[in-house]
Amino acid sequence: MRELPRRDFLARMVGGVAGGVAALLGIPAGVFVIGPSQERRTGDWVALGTVDDFPLEKPRLISATVAKQQGWVVEEQELSVFVSTEDGTEFVAMSDKCTHLGCRVRYVDEIDEAAGPGFFCPCHNGVFDSEGGVVAGPIPRPLDRLETKVEEGRLFVREL
Amino acid sequence: MGTRVGDWIDQRSGWRDSWNRVFLARIPNISWGHTLGAATLMAVVILLITGLALTFYYVSSPTDAHQSVQYITNVVPLGWLIRGLHHWAASALVVLSVAHLIRVVIHGAYKYPREFTWFTGIALLLLVFGFGLTGSLLPWDQRAYWATEVRIEVFATVPFIGDWLARFLQGGDQLSSLTLSRFYSAHVWLFPLLLFGLVAVHLRLVLRHGISARPKEEPRRDEEPRKREEASLL
Numbered sequence: 221m222r223e224l225p226r227r228d229f230l231a232r233m234v235g236g237v238a239g240g241v242a243a244l245l246g247i248p249a250g251v252f253v254i255g256p257s258q259e260r261r262t263g264d265w266v267a268l269g270t271v272d273d274f275p276l277e278k279p280r281l282i283s284a285t286v287a288k289q290q291g292w293v294v295e296e297q298e299l300s301v302f303v304s305t306e307d308g309t310e311f312v313a314m315s316d317k318c319t320h321l322g323c324r325v326r327y328v329d330e331i332d333e334a335a336g337p338g339f340f341c342p343c344h345n346g347v348f349d350s351e352g353g354v355v356a357g358p359i360p361r362p363l364d365r366l367e368t369k370v371e372e373g374r375l376f377v378r379e380l
Numbered sequence: 381m382g383t384r385v386g387d388w389i390d391q392r393s394g395w396r397d398s399w400n401r402v403f404l405a406r407i408p409n410i411s412w413g414h415t416l417g418a419a420t421l422m423a424v425v426i427l428l429i430t431g432l433a434l435t436f437y438y439v440s441s442p443t444d445a446h447q448s449v450q451y452i453t454n455v456v457p458l459g460w461l462i463r464g465l466h467h468w469a470a471s472a473l474v475v476l477s478v479a480h481l482i483r484v485v486i487h488g489a490y491k492y493p494r495e496f497t498w499f500t501g502i503a504l505l506l507l508v509f510g511f512g513l514t515g516s517l518l519p520w521d522q523r524a525y526w527a528t529e530v531r532i533e534v535f536a537t538v539p540f541i542g543d544w545l546a547r548f549l550q551g552g553d554q555l556s557s558l559t560l561s562r563f564y565s566a567h568v569w570l571f572p573l574l575l576f577g578l579v580a581v582h583l584r585l586v587l588r589h590g591i592s593a594r595p596k597e598e599p600r601r602d603e604e605p606r607k608r609e610e611a612s613l614l
Contacts (some may be wrong), residue, residue, distance in 0.1 A: 227505045244498060245426060245430075245465075246429070247431055248458045248461050248462060249429050249430065249432075249433045249462065250457060251457050251458050252433050252436070252457065252459060252462045253433055253436050253456075255436070255437070255456045255457060255459075256455065256456060256457070289449075290435075291451055291455075292444070292447040292450065292451040292455075293444075293447075303575075
């Protein structure tokens with residue numbers, strides 16, 4: 221084993237302690253700054269209306285005000301959802317936020333002859349079919365869906 | 381590998397010269413008291429890092445300040461630790477600064493050629509008090525509010541300019557959201573910038589002059605004749 225001079229040993233000790241102190245301070249600071257930013261929370265159930273409010277023929281865009289706790293502030297936010305139903309008992313709720321870059325999509329009765337009705341995003345010409353599936357444009361995935369439930373004739377949705 | 385990267389950077393920056401000048405400097409026979417300056421600097425580093433982290437969540441408005449501090453303490457992971465470190469390092473900084481000052485006085489280290497180092501040190505001490513004054517208002521709780529109220533009343537007793545000074549500190553005729561806002565600005569912008577500048581000058585001067593040797597205890601040359609004279613008077 222190579223002999224370690226006293227001077228080098230001390231230099232290494234000092235370096236080690238300094239590194240330890242830096243880690244002791246730096247790691248908690250990093251954890252603190254990341255903080256609760258990565259927490260995923262499911263939303264609360266939001267009432268959108270009675271089941272009769274939603275037509276069978278095409279999706280209806282409906283908005284509700286939701287109180288959301290962000291940090292120490294409770295913010296009133298608007299939740300916009302497309303609700304479609306085929307029989308008035310089973311409901312599909314889709315976010316109106318384009319999955320490409322978050323613009324708001326709108327429902328169009330006939331986008332073109334081939335595609336038929338669907339959702340259109342004006343920002344980059346994204347096209348979804350009427351169930352939210354990808355048809356054309358730079359869209360990476362179908363429209364996000366919300367959880368739905370019907371209680372006493374009223375439709376509730378919840379963000380996942 | 382480490383040395384090769386170090387060499388590459390050294391050839392282009394000469395960092396080893398600076399490193400050696402700081403860490404391999406020849407120093408006189410020193411005491412534990414001589415470490416107080418470095419300890420003070422360490423407290424400053426801890427305050428900088430934790431303070432920077434705290435600004436990620438703290439909001440300096442009267443409606444949010446207290447709640448954001450509660451959020452930091454109770455919700456953010458390790459928030460209690462970061463806030464606690466900032467709080468206690470602040471107290472430690474005051475104690476260490478004053479201890480450092482006392483050590484310098486006892487060793488006579490403020491004398492030629494180190495007078496200017498001493499002046500920057502005194503300015504730094506005042507700055508530390510400024511940090512304390514402005515920082516203790518920021519939690520915006522009862523203690524912060526009333527302690528600041530009292531301190532501003534103290535400033536108001538300064539002859540001639542007291543009233544002007546109190547209004548200047550408060551940003552108006554009473555302690556309000558304007559006070560909180562300007563104390564925050566001073567605490568995180570103005571004072572840290574002044575601190576960087578003064579610490580840089582202070583450290584540069586310490587390197588320039590080296591560490592002062594301890595004063596020697598030599599018997600005074602006129603000691604014996606004086607003693608004889610005193611004895612004859614008795």
